Ligand SMILES: Nc1ncnc2c1ncn2[C@@H]1O[C@H](COP(=O)(O)OP(=O)(O)O)[C@@H](O)[C@H]1O
Ligand code: SF4
């Protein structure tokens with residue numbers, strides 16, 4: 001049975017848009033995250049996909065308490081952690097760590113690898129006694145597949161893949177339960193991506209980690225995720241198991257995204273239906289009324305402009321036992337065979 005470890009409820013983050021230098025006045029808001037709810041279960045990987053600017057990193061920052069939500073809740077073990085501060089926040093932080101996209105800029109170039117990986121112990125001294133920290137850092141290097149003898153080297157002496165391993169080692173230092181990964185392999189060469197993904201899967205089993213895995217590459221997300229959420233312009237469009245989302249998508253946006261995934265098998269490419277989206281992604285400062293996808297949706301009708309579609313199992317699929325019976329925020333959700341696997 002799935003045990004929720006993190007529950008996000010109606011999470012909203014609006015960044016104020018201001019005008020004026022001395023006398024700032026708010027003239028609007030960027031609705032980066034606009035009423036999103038989902039659950040992360042213990043030991044699972046929840047993938048989050050969506051085009052650039054749809055709010056993925058903002059969700060990650062809210063979960064990490066690096067941004068304060070405009071409204072909504074983040075429930076961790078029964079407690080709303082979204083507005084904690086001081087020692088209560090510090091205690092929670094220990095259990096929720098983050099791995100960032102760019103291993104080139106997220107590691108301080110003037111610190112040795114040993115100091116980088118051991119840095120969390122400075123903030124949480126009780127996690128490893130002072131005399132034991134070097135040993136623990138060596139152990140972490142070994143866990144992520146790096147030579148423990150490299151402890152005194154600097155980030156520039158490592159390749160991109162190795163640097164991301166250093167980032168992962170630092171993320172593991174405090175024995176967290178949850179790791180939020182924001183595009184952890186997007187900056188890496190394709191050949192190196194697989195190695196880092198394999199390492200992350202191995203570590204997940206070994207330490208019973210729960211991952212939130214953010215990426216714009218749908219193939220990578222399918223490979224690593226148990227469940228997948230698709231975001232569009234600050235909203236969750238569709239969420240379900242990897243099989244439900246990839247083989248039985250019911251939201252037009254998901255169908256369009258999937259139809260654009262490069263298909264390695266040429267015989268498949270020939271028969272596949274390709275959905276071309278027209279128009280640009282609207283500004284999150286001025287999103288369309290009703291369904292946010294309606295300005296690009298080939299199925300849009302009057303109702304789509306009037307009513308915000310709720311993320312729920314569509315009525316027509318309820319109780320059918322079909323894989324299409326998963327949550328989709330579309331008034332006219334239906335299956336469309338876009339990917340022949
Ligand atoms: N600190 C900020 N102030 C104002 N707008 C922001 C800020 N951070 C992000 N945004 C805006 O919020 C939207 C979502 O951004 P982001 O979460 O980074 O998307 P993603 O990670 O999916 O590419 C974008 O329009 C972005 O410009
Ligand atoms: S609600 Fe309407 S506009 Fe939105 S995805 Fe469904 S059909 Fe398209």
Ligand SMILES: [Mg+2]
Pocket residue numbers: 056057058
């Ligand atoms: Mg981002």
